Amino acid sequence: xxxxxxxxxxxxxxxxxxxxxxxxxxxxxxxxxxxxxxxxxxxxxxxxxxxxxxxxxxxxxxxxxxxxxxxxxxxxxxxxxxxxxxxxxxxxxxxxxxxxxxxxxxxxxxxxxxxxxxxxxxxxxxxxxxxxxxxxxxxxxxxxxxxxxxxxxxxxxxxxxxxxxxxxxxxxxxxxxxxxxxxxxxxxxxxxxxxxxxxxxxxxxxxxxxxxxxxxxxxxxxxxxxxxxxxxxxxxxxxxxxxxxxxxxxxxxxxxxxxxxxxxxxxxxxxxxxxxxxxxxxxxxxxxxxxxxxxxxxxxxxxxxxxxxxxxxxxxxxxxxxxxxxxxxxxxxxxxxxxxxxxxxxxxxxxxxxxxxxxxxxxxxxxxxxxxxxxxxxxxxxxxxxxxxxxxxxxxxxxxxxxxxxxxxxxxxxxxxxxxxxxxxxxxxxxxxxxxxxxxxxxxxxxxxxxxxxxxxxxxxxx
Amino acid sequence: xxxxxxxxxxxxxxxxxxxxxxxxxxxxxxxxxxxxxxxxxxxxxxxxxxxxxxxxxxxxxxxxxxxxxxxxxxxxxxxxxxxxxxxxxxxxxxxxxxxxxxxxxxxxxxxxxxxxxxxxxxxxxxxxxxxxxxxxxxxxxxxxxxxxxxxxxxxxxxxxxxxxxxxxxxxxxxxxxxxxxxxxxxxxxxxxxxxxxxxxxxxxxxxxxxxxxxxxxxxxxxxxxxxxxxxxxxxxxxxxxxxxxxxxxxxxxxxxxxxxxxxxxxxxxxxxxxxxxxxxxxxxxxxxxxxxxxxxxxxxxxxxxxxxxxxxxxxxxxxxxxxxxxxxxxxxxxxxxxxxxxxxxxxxxxxxxxxxxxxxxxxxxxxxxxxxxxxxxxxxxxxxxxxxxxxxxxxxxxxxxxxxxxxxxxxxxxxxxxxxxxxxxxxxxxxxxxxxxxxxxxxxxxxxxxxxxxxxxxxxxxx
Numbered sequence: 001x002x003x004x005x006x007x008x009x010x011x012x013x014x015x016x017x018x019x020x021x022x023x024x025x026x027x028x029x030x031x032x033x034x035x036x037x038x039x040x041x042x043x044x045x046x047x048x049x050x051x052x053x054x055x056x057x058x059x060x061x062x063x064x065x066x067x068x069x070x071x072x073x074x075x076x077x078x079x080x081x082x083x084x085x086x087x088x089x090x091x092x093x094x095x096x097x098x099x100x101x102x103x104x105x106x107x108x109x110x111x112x113x114x115x116x117x118x119x120x121x122x123x124x125x126x127x128x129x130x131x132x133x134x135x136x137x138x139x140x141x142x143x144x145x146x147x148x149x150x151x152x153x154x155x156x157x158x159x160x161x162x163x164x165x166x167x168x169x170x171x172x173x174x175x176x177x178x179x180x181x182x183x184x185x186x187x188x189x190x191x192x193x194x195x196x197x198x199x200x201x202x203x204x205x206x207x208x209x210x211x212x213x214x215x216x217x218x219x220x221x222x223x224x225x226x227x228x229x230x231x232x233x234x235x236x237x238x239x240x241x242x243x244x245x246x247x248x249x250x251x252x253x254x255x256x257x258x259x260x261x262x263x264x265x266x267x268x269x270x271x272x273x274x275x276x277x278x279x280x281x282x283x284x285x286x287x288x289x290x291x292x293x294x295x296x297x298x299x300x301x302x303x304x305x306x307x308x309x310x311x312x313x314x315x316x317x318x319x320x321x322x323x324x325x326x327x328x329x330x331x332x333x334x335x336x337x338x339x340x341x342x343x344x345x346x347x348x349x350x351x352x353x354x355x356x357x358x359x360x361x362x363x364x365x366x367x368x369x370x371x372x373x374x375x376x377x378x379x380x381x382x383x384x385x386x387x388x389x390x391x392x393x394x395x396x397x398x399x400x401x402x403x404x405x406x407x408x409x410x411x412x413x414x415x416x417x418x419x420x421x422x423x424x425x426x427x428x429x430x431x432x433x434x435x436x437x438x439x440x441x442x443x444x445x446x447x448x449x450x451x452x453x454x455x456x457x458x459x460x461x462x463x
Numbered sequence: 464x465x466x467x468x469x470x471x472x473x474x475x476x477x478x479x480x481x482x483x484x485x486x487x488x489x490x491x492x493x494x495x496x497x498x499x500x501x502x503x504x505x506x507x508x509x510x511x512x513x514x515x516x517x518x519x520x521x522x523x524x525x526x527x528x529x530x531x532x533x534x535x536x537x538x539x540x541x542x543x544x545x546x547x548x549x550x551x552x553x554x555x556x557x558x559x560x561x562x563x564x565x566x567x568x569x570x571x572x573x574x575x576x577x578x579x580x581x582x583x584x585x586x587x588x589x590x591x592x593x594x595x596x597x598x599x600x601x602x603x604x605x606x607x608x609x610x611x612x613x614x615x616x617x618x619x620x621x622x623x624x625x626x627x628x629x630x631x632x633x634x635x636x637x638x639x640x641x642x643x644x645x646x647x648x649x650x651x652x653x654x655x656x657x658x659x660x661x662x663x664x665x666x667x668x669x670x671x672x673x674x675x676x677x678x679x680x681x682x683x684x685x686x687x688x689x690x691x692x693x694x695x696x697x698x699x700x701x702x703x704x705x706x707x708x709x710x711x712x713x714x715x716x717x718x719x720x721x722x723x724x725x726x727x728x729x730x731x732x733x734x735x736x737x738x739x740x741x742x743x744x745x746x747x748x749x750x751x752x753x754x755x756x757x758x759x760x761x762x763x764x765x766x767x768x769x770x771x772x773x774x775x776x777x778x779x780x781x782x783x784x785x786x787x788x789x790x791x792x793x794x795x796x797x798x799x800x801x802x803x804x805x806x807x808x809x810x811x812x813x814x815x816x817x818x819x820x821x822x823x824x825x826x827x828x829x830x831x832x833x834x835x836x837x838x839x840x841x842x843x844x845x846x847x848x849x850x851x852x853x854x855x856x857x858x859x860x861x862x863x864x865x866x867x868x869x870x871x872x873x874x875x876x877x878x879x880x881x882x883x884x885x886x887x888x889x890x891x892x893x894x895x896x897x898x899x900x901x902x903x904x905x906x907x908x909x910x911x912x913x914x915x916x917x918x919x920x921x922x923x924x925x926x
Contacts, residue, residue: 006924082783098590099578101565107594115562119780120837121739122810122830127561131570150779153812153825153833160813185819192817206783249926267793268731268772276584287784294788307792309731311774316613317582319896320545320669321750325757327892329770330730347585349616350623354655356648361906362616367585370616370904374583377899384895429790432847433782436840441833443824452836452843461469463712 001236001404003249004391007383008256008334014386017331019259024246027255031245034255034418046425048203049410052211053234059226062213065176065196066220073138073174076221077128078116079154080142080214082291084178085118086284087210087406091219091229092116093280094402100222111223112138120150125157134165138221140176142214144206146184149437155186178213205425207288208410211403225399232403240411250411253390257334257412258419260388261308266334269308270326273338274315274375277397281338282312285409292413292424299421306420316374323378327385335382335389338405339375342396343368464699464867466712467854470846471719471797477849480794482722487709490718494708497718497881509888511666512873515674516697522689525676528639528659529683533575536601536637539684540591541579542617543605543677545754547641548581549747550673550869554682554692555579556743557865563685574686575601583613588620597628601684603639605677607669609647612900618649641676668888670751671873674866688862695866703874713874716853720797720875721882723851724771729797732771733789736801737778737838740860744801745775748872755876755887762884769883779837786841790848798845798852801868802838805859806831 010018041047078088092100092114101113115128139158143151162171172195179186181199190197198213209215211233216226242248245255260266269289271282294307313322315337326335346368355363362370375391382389392408394401417424439449473481504510541551555563555577564576578591602621606614625634635658642649644662653660661676672678674696679689705711708718723729732752734745757770776785778800789798809831818826825833838854845852855871857864880887902912 003926004924005926009924012924081780085780086784098587099564099594101562102576102594113565119739119777120830120833121737122806122808122834124561124739125810125830126808131562131565147819147821148783149825149833150783150837152822153828153830156812156815156818156822156825157810157830159815185822188819246926252926267795274584276582276587283784290785290788290792294790294792296791305791305793307788309772309774309788309792309795311772314582317544317548319893320611320613321549321746322753323896324890324892325753325770325772327757327895328759328768329753329757329772330768332730332772343585345585345589347588347620349619352619352622355619356610356651358610359615359619359648361901361904362612362619365616365904367583367588367616367620370583370612370900371585373900373903374613374896376903378896380899381896385892427787429787429848430782432790433786433837433841433844436843437833437837438824440836440839441824441828452839461467461472461475463466463468463709463715 001249001395001401001408002393003253004393005252005256007379007389008260013383013388017264017386018388019256019264023259023263027259028245031251031255032243034415035243035251037418038414045203047414048201048205049208049211049414050237051201052204052407053230053237055230058213058216059230062198062216062220062226065217069196070138070221073112073221074136075113075115075132075138076218077132077137077139077158078114078142078218079139079151079158080116081118081148081150082287083206083209084142084144084148084151084214085116086280086287087215088218089116089280090284090406091210091215091224091402092222094277094397095219095224095399096222098276109223112221114218114222117154120153125154129158129161134162134174137174138176139174140178140218141186142178143184143186144180144200144209146179146186146188149434152185176217178217207291210284210406228399229403232400232405233407236404236407236411250408251415253408254412254415254419256390257308258416260334264388265332266388267308268311268333270311270313270333270335271338272313272315272318272335274371275338275340275397276314278338279312279314281405282314286310286312288409288413291427293416293420293422294429295422296429297422299423304422306422315378316371319374319378326387327382331386333387335387337375337379337389337391339372339391339393340397341393343371344396464712464858464864464871465856466716467856468715468719470842470852471723476846476851480727480849481851482719482727486722486726490722491708494711494714494718495706497878498706498714500881501877508666510877511664511668512671512674512877513700514664515667515870516693516700518693521676521679522693525661525679525683525689528661528680532659533601533684536575536684537599538576538578538595538601539681540595540600540602540621541577541605541681542602542614542621543579544581544611544613545750546669546672547605547607547611547614547677548579549743549750550678551681552579552743553747553869554673554678554687554865555685557740557860558682558687558862559685561739572686575684577681577685580617583616588617592621592624597625597637600637601639602637603641603681604649605641606647606649607643607663607672609642609649609651612897615648639680641680670754673747673869691862692866695863695868696870699867699870699874713871714878716871717875717878717882719853720771721879723797727851728795729851730771731774731796733774733776733796733798734801735776735778735781735798737834738801738803738860739777741801742775742777744868745777749773749775751872751876754890756879756883756885757892758885759892760885762886767885769885778841779834782837782841789845789850794849796850798850800838800842800852800854802835802854802856803860804856806834807859
């Protein structure tokens with residue numbers, strides 16, 4: 001994987017915007033201190049995801065499950081939210097054929113369908129339970145704490161549906177939990193009822209957990225090569241140890257985005273892969289970047305209100321949606337393209353007689369060539385308009401490069417935490433909303449949080 | 464539909480952030496001039512979408528097509544990009560059951576499946592052509608100009624596939640174009656080959672066209688009530704004529720977002736419906752808001768570099784992804800929630816013996832109640848953290864309220880063009896990228912645009 005970063009620099013833009021080239025040297029000089037802080041914190045038990053490059057035992061366990069019990073099911077239903085859902089969606093999107101669930105058994109090579117419920121929307125739940133046959137489903141309930149409100153509410157609904165269709169004993173055999181090794185409601189239930197339960201390493205946070213059993217189990221069940229995923233991650237981890245910033249792509253990427261934000265006002269960080277297969281990867285990145293870096297307090301406890309706003313886009317599609325704004329709006333963005341050099345299967349654009357003159361140029365090219373030309377053109381056009389952009393280039397998209405790409409972004413996020421001076425592994429800002437939800441749901445002990453409806457005790461401003 | 468806007472005002476936030484209440488009066492005083500400019504420009508032929516509240520003839524034509532020829536197909540394949548795809552995706556997502564294409568014929572009440580190809584990604588195209596039976600497909604090619612590069616490239620591929628399976632004459636009967644009434648390559652081809660062609664009113668721009676045959680034909684084919692869609696739009700148009708800003712929700716919404724951007728630095732405008740069914744509606748809004756308001760020049764031709772950055776989110780899901788940033792990051796956002804008062808089908812959370820104590824509070828509630836409690840709690844928590852937010856409240860989600868919501872956002876965008884002082888109907892910033900693409904594809908006349916590859920003529924900055 002390569003990072004092309006020239007168009008982050010003002011000598012390759014319009015001369016006015018972008019980072020001055022000498023910033024590269026300054027960042028490189030500061031980098032040893034950044035790397036040292038990461039090392040120190042790793043020694044203190046942070047940055048647990050650095051341990052995910054070697055997982056022989058975990059993979060063996062998942063393989064055993066997937067090749068044994070896992071074979072019995074037509075459908076895998078994942079119940080999870082946030083970090084328990086976004087990574088699995090990204091893997092399915094990237095590494096299985098499009099519209100996986102619409103394919104016949106042959107089209108799926110007899111691997112199961114996969115449905116991910118990541119909300120408590122009753123419409124989605126009711127429709128899924130009508131669509132899926134409880135006799136052929138494996139329900140994978142994923143929650144690191146084991147007590148996530150949304151996921152446990154889903155579990156109660158789905159469990160009653162399984163019990164009713166199969167009886168309680170058989171129902172337990174259609175369940176697998178992925179949760180903390182020792183603590184929390186899901187672990188407790190698994191022990192009490194003899195439900196299969198996989199372990200999320202306690203030192204790996206939810207949004208960094210796709211390469212743990214959180215993502216690896218569903219991935220293995222639908223036939224994704226999880227050894228290759230982890231091997232790709234290991235490659236990214238190796239390069240992330242390089243002391244020279246300019247030869248360490250994940251660290252350099254984090255440094256450039258941080259510098260663009262804090263010195264150029266580029267506080268919106270767009271990720272724009274030129275591939276439909278990376279659409280859900282963008283959504284996964286949005287959580288990782290937003291939740292890790294969006295922080296009120298810095299590491300010393302001082303107010304900082306940090307955090308770039310990540311934005312997902314897909315090329316060429318969003319050239320017809322968001323690129324107008326990227327080209328002409330405020331100079332507050334960096335666009336990162338993701339390019340796949342070899343698209344794999346390509347499709348020729350056929351010749352056709354009597355075609356209107358203005359379309360003739362398309363003929364004889366392939367869709368892959370058009371897509372690549374559009375990626376080049378959009379990057380070049382942004383540069384001419386003085387807009388910073390960078391390109392991540394993958395040789396091809398498969399399990400290994402996907403594992404590499406995922407770990408690359410996790411590493412960049414870990415480095416970015418140091419550049420920004422914030423803790424990339426907590427999420428204190430969501431606690432208040434949880435407490436107010438408990439209050440609204442009547443959970444004992446939370447009554448004093450007070451009413452939450454917009455009108456409560458105040459004149460209604462309604463139009 | 465109601466707009467709750469109290470939490471845009473500093474007296475309902477933390478006293479520090481948000482708009483001062485007297486801004487409401489100032490905006491209301493300025494509004495007659497804004498409304499007058501819209502009226503004047505309508506008289507000059509702009510704002511064509513105001514005419515979409517009454518379309519008796521158009522609806523009759525589409526109904527005739529859908530109830531006649533349309534019945535013969537199992538699958539509708541839409542080829543389009545940007546405004547030719549996003550609205551149709553939003554309609555399908557909102558108004559048909561989840562996972563529509565995974566349902567059996569009975570589950571779909573014998574309406575066809577619907578696939579929308581909105582990119583030139585060869586993987587997506589190849590997979591679609593393997594999955595879909597050419598003998599049972601209607602291909603709807605949508606391009607306002609009739610010459611959109613991506614869409615026409617798709618057409619050439621799909622046309623060859625149809626020709627090969629069915630022969631050229633039969634192939635023509637599996638095609639319907641939606642394009643300009645008189646001009647462009649698609650219109651030309653339709654006349655030459657006798658292909659059915661529907662009309663996009665010339666005065667309605669692509670991103671404002673979902674309630675024209677662009678969205679109405681595919682919607683009608685899958686059984687959506689298009690009369691109700693248009694009736695809902697008509698209701699929104701009526702209220703948008705009110706001269707009092709505080710009684711004109713679309714105008715007030717545009718005024719509040721503009722004021723929040725330009726006087727409070729809230730340049731990121733998040734749309735966060737609490738419904739899986741409105742996920743694609745958010746993506747549709749992103750194009751509408753980004754492409755309409757992101758402009759280098761104002762109406763007088765002076766550089767302005769305007770444009771808020773729209774961001775799509777879904778509740779409760781994104782509470783576990785983006786809300787940490789919204790709560791604790793920079794004070795640069797407004798979050799607009801969309802709430803559906805009556806979720807329709809709701810799902811009880813069943814009681815269960817031996818449940819861990821900490822989960823007991825969930826029991827006896829419904830998923831709909833939990834979702835509503837989370838929406839209330841998130842809005843209240845944002846307010847306590849000094850974060851501006853507003854709520855659009857729909858009584859229920861059906862074709863009529865969806866038509867209303869779509870037209871509400873179009874109207875708000877039209878008003879916002881005046882507040883920002885930009886032309887909301889052009890997109891000059893995408894032309895350069897198109898020219899560079901033509902150059903890269905070897906289209907005659909574009910060679911002088913020059914090379915576009917990142918390395919061209921310069922040292923490669925690659926890590």
